Amino acid sequence: MSIRVEHLKKRFGDFSTGSAGSAADFVAVDDVSFEVESGSLVALLGPSGSGKSTILRILAGLEAPDEGRVLFDGVDATHVHARARAIGFVFQHYALFRHLTVEENVAFGLDVRNVPKATSRRRANELLDLVGLGGLGGRYPSQLSGGQRQRVALARALAPEPKLLLLDEPFGAVDAKVREELREWLRRLHDEVGVTSIFVTHDQDEAFSVSDRVLVIHRGRLEQLGTPSEILDEPRTEFVAGFVGEVNVFPAEVANGEARVGALHAKVGAPDGHARLVVRSYDVKLWREDAGIATVERVVTLGDRVRVHALVDGAGSLVAQFPRRSSLLKNVEPGCRVQVEVTSARAYPRA
Amino acid sequence: MRAERDVGAPAIAPVEAAKLDARDTRGDRLAAGRVALGAVVVLYLAVVLLGPMGALVAEVSRIGIGEVLSAVLAPPALEALGMSIALVAISVVVNAFVGTIGAIALVRHRFVGRGLLGALADLPLAVSPVMIGLAFLLLVGREGVLAPVLEALDWKIVYAFPGLVIGTLFVTLPYTMRELAYVLEEIGTSEEEAAATLGASAWQTFWHVTFPNVRVALGYGLLMTAARALGEFGAVLVLGGSISGQTQTATTFIHDAVEERALAGGYGMALVLGAISVVLLALLEHLKHRRARALGRTK
Numbered sequence: 001m002s003i004r005v006e007h008l009k010k011r012f013g014d015f016s017t018g019s020a021g022s023a024a025d026f027v028a029v030d031d032v033s034f035e036v037e038s039g040s041l042v043a044l045l046g047p048s049g050s051g052k053s054t055i056l057r058i059l060a061g062l063e064a065p066d067e068g069r070v071l072f073d074g075v076d077a078t079h080v081h082a083r084a085r086a087i088g089f090v091f092q093h094y095a096l097f098r099h100l101t102v103e104e105n106v107a108f109g110l111d112v113r114n115v116p117k118a119t120s121r122r123r124a125n126e127l128l129d130l131v132g133l134g135g136l137g138g139r140y141p142s143q144l145s146g147g148q149r150q151r152v153a154l155a156r157a158l159a160p161e162p163k164l165l166l167l168d169e170p171f172g173a174v175d176a177k178v179r180e181e182l183r184e185w186l187r188r189l190h191d192e193v194g195v196t197s198i199f200v201t202h203d204q205d206e207a208f209s210v211s212d213r214v215l216v217i218h219r220g221r222l223e224q225l226g227t228p229s230e231i232l233d234e235p236r237t238e239f240v241a242g243f244v245g246e247v248n249v250f251p252a253e254v255a256n257g258e259a260r261v262g263a264l265h266a267k268v269g270a271p272d273g274h275a276r277l278v279v280r281s282y283d284v285k286l287w288r289e290d291a292g293i294a295t296v297e298r299v300v301t302l303g304d305r306v307r308v309h310a311l312v313d314g315a316g317s318l319v320a321q322f323p324r325r326s327s328l329l330k331n332v333e334p335g336c337r338v339q340v341e342v343t344s345a346r347a348y349p350r351a
Numbered sequence: 352m353r354a355e356r357d358v359g360a361p362a363i364a365p366v367e368a369a370k371l372d373a374r375d376t377r378g379d380r381l382a383a384g385r386v387a388l389g390a391v392v393v394l395y396l397a398v399v400l401l402g403p404m405g406a407l408v409a410e411v412s413r414i415g416i417g418e419v420l421s422a423v424l425a426p427p428a429l430e431a432l433g434m435s436i437a438l439v440a441i442s443v444v445v446n447a448f449v450g451t452i453g454a455i456a457l458v459r460h461r462f463v464g465r466g467l468l469g470a471l472a473d474l475p476l477a478v479s480p481v482m483i484g485l486a487f488l489l490l491v492g493r494e495g496v497l498a499p500v501l502e503a504l505d506w507k508i509v510y511a512f513p514g515l516v517i518g519t520l521f522v523t524l525p526y527t528m529r530e531l532a533y534v535l536e537e538i539g540t541s542e543e544e545a546a547a548t549l550g551a552s553a554w555q556t557f558w559h560v561t562f563p564n565v566r567v568a569l570g571y572g573l574l575m576t577a578a579r580a581l582g583e584f585g586a587v588l589v590l591g592g593s594i595s596g597q598t599q600t601a602t603t604f605i606h607d608a609v610e611e612r613a614l615a616g617g618y619g620m621a622l623v624l625g626a627i628s629v630v631l632l633a634l635l636e637h638l639k640h641r642r643a644r645a646l647g648r649t650k
């Protein structure tokens with residue numbers, strides 16, 4: 001199913017006055033529009049509180065937008081009840097039915113549609129096999145681990161064959177190792193089942209490693225929509241640039257396609273004037289040179305990466321990252337002078 | 352704290368030790384205080400609960416089991432007990448519906464006057480049943496505002512069974528509703544939302560998701576309702592008038608019996624009510640544990 005969202009807006013009333021629609025309202029989703037192609041896997045990425053869950057809940061029909069429309073396959077679904085949207089929703093904290101067995105949980109969406117019991121049980125068990133939980137159908141949710149509950153929630157959402165699968169931080173509540181596995185597995189499952197899927201995450205690695213496209217959300221607004229590499233290579237706003245990697249930000253002056261701050265300069269594609277220069281830590285080269293423009297403060301080894309913290313004349317501190325065996329690192333040690341070259345940078349105009 | 356002591360100079364050590372001593376004796380005093388408090392609670396329970404029950408049993412055996420039994424099994428006593436049981440049954444059934452619907456409305460829906468409804472639902476807890484009875488008398492009594500209407504319709508409320516029902520329903524209103532509202536708040540909406548996304552109708556969601564989760568709480572609330580209905584005195588006295596064989600309940604029967612010095616009947620009935628209360632309490636205790644377990648499985 002293809003999805004089209006037009007100018008979505010959602011306010012939440014101020015609890016202290018209890019009145020909705022007043023000026024004190026909090027805008028959780030602010031004029032968000034986007035499209036999702038049928039069959040793709042899309043990530044809604046943003047920091048906590050940016051409005052990701054609210055957008056997902058509006059798509060599910062669990063929340064009504066104040067303004068804007070939601071279209072499924074070109075048909076306006078803004079006022080269609082959640083139960084009639086043919087969606088599957090995986091909740092952040094599973095929301096399994098605690099008084100039903102795993103099998104009954106998975107069969108729920110079929111049972112409420114009066115699918116014959118034999119059929120619904122067979123389908124439930126097929127799905128449990130698919131998510132690797134075959135044989136656990138008789139247990140209660142309280143008897144499962146977090147990762148297992150998550151997979152039951154997924155099987156339950158898939159059982160009625162939804163046209164759209166929505167997942168709210170599906171791996172947020174399981175530990176790091178399980179999360180990695182589930183991530184891989186979600187991608188494979190998506191390719192197998194082929195259902196259009198949108199998942200919410202605040203973890204950039206998760207968004208980039210799993211999805212076809214990423215929507216970056218910040219303060220209720222859509223900052224950028226693109227493929228993972230588009231977002232990594234061409235962050236459209238300063239927020240996106242800072243959110244998707246370790247960056248250095250300097251107040252700079254741009255003239256003739258070159259940004260300058262102190263002794264540092266970089267080629268950028270921004271108009272002349274005041275700007276904020278954003279430089280990724282891995283887009284910096286530096287090497288020992290007594291006539292250089294910076295002094296090394298610290299050298300930190302983190303696994304297979306080395307981070308160099310340097311103080312650039314007239315610009316301030318800068319962090320650069322290198323592979324551990326990089327030849328550039330030769331003789332680079334705290335206190336020494338280094339030359340700095342910015343290989344790639346972006347500048348965002350500033351008032 | 353520990354680090355301080357470890358590095359502390361010897362000169363300071365005695366002071367530290369004295370402080371520690373002080374803390375220890377304070378701990379002792381706390382422990383002693385807990386024991387004393389425990390003793391007070393036990394004593395209080397003994398005086399308030401076991402004392403009267405014991406006195407009752409002693410009194411009944413002094414009068415003679417035979418005489419007490421025949422007084423309790425006599426028609427007026429049985430009719431009064433039957434009346435009380437009927438009121439219990441009615442209030443349990445009515446509260447099962449009103450309490451459930453009211454609690455869902457209060458917790459799950461947003462509407463104008465919701466706060467007011469919540470406060471009204473708690474009102475019977477704060478107001479004396481006698482006062483409530485009097486207020487109803489002013490409304491539907493012989494001289495009441497609605498008296499002409501009731502007369503025209505030939506409805507008798509006060510000093511009749513409907514009066515007893517109204518009084519009992521009013522005083523029992525909060526118990527089931529509050530209990531259910533608390534549990535509904537506690538379990539949250541995510542399972543209900545999950546059911547909706549899976550295609551369940553409102554009724555299917557209630558019946559297959561919400562209700563199983565609040566079943567124990569409903570039982571708990573209804574038991575409290577039953578206990579309250581059984582024990583109600585003021586409202587049923589004012590609205591019913593305790594007419595033997597018509598509007599006399601178990602509690603007003605006891606009152607009248609003691610008044611008329613028919614002690615065998617009075618004490619006998621008190622013992623019967625006491626026994627029923629013990630059973631209700633035991634059931635409540637049982638459900639309390641089940642409820643705790645059910646809520647423990649929340650996430």
Ligand SMILES: Nc1ncnc2c1ncn2[C@@H]1O[C@H](COP(=O)(O)OP(=O)(O)O)[C@@H](O)[C@H]1O
Nearest residue numbers: 012013028046047048049050051052053054055
């Ligand atoms: N039901 C609600 N009532 C009031 N405020 C809400 C409600 N739901 C979300 N919000 C607020 O809206 C903002 C966005 O929330 P959410 O969509 O949950 O963010 P995210 O999922 O990105 O962490 C937050 O500031 C949150 O406090």
Ligand SMILES: [Mg+2]
Nearest residue numbers: 049052053054
């Ligand atoms: Mg969220």
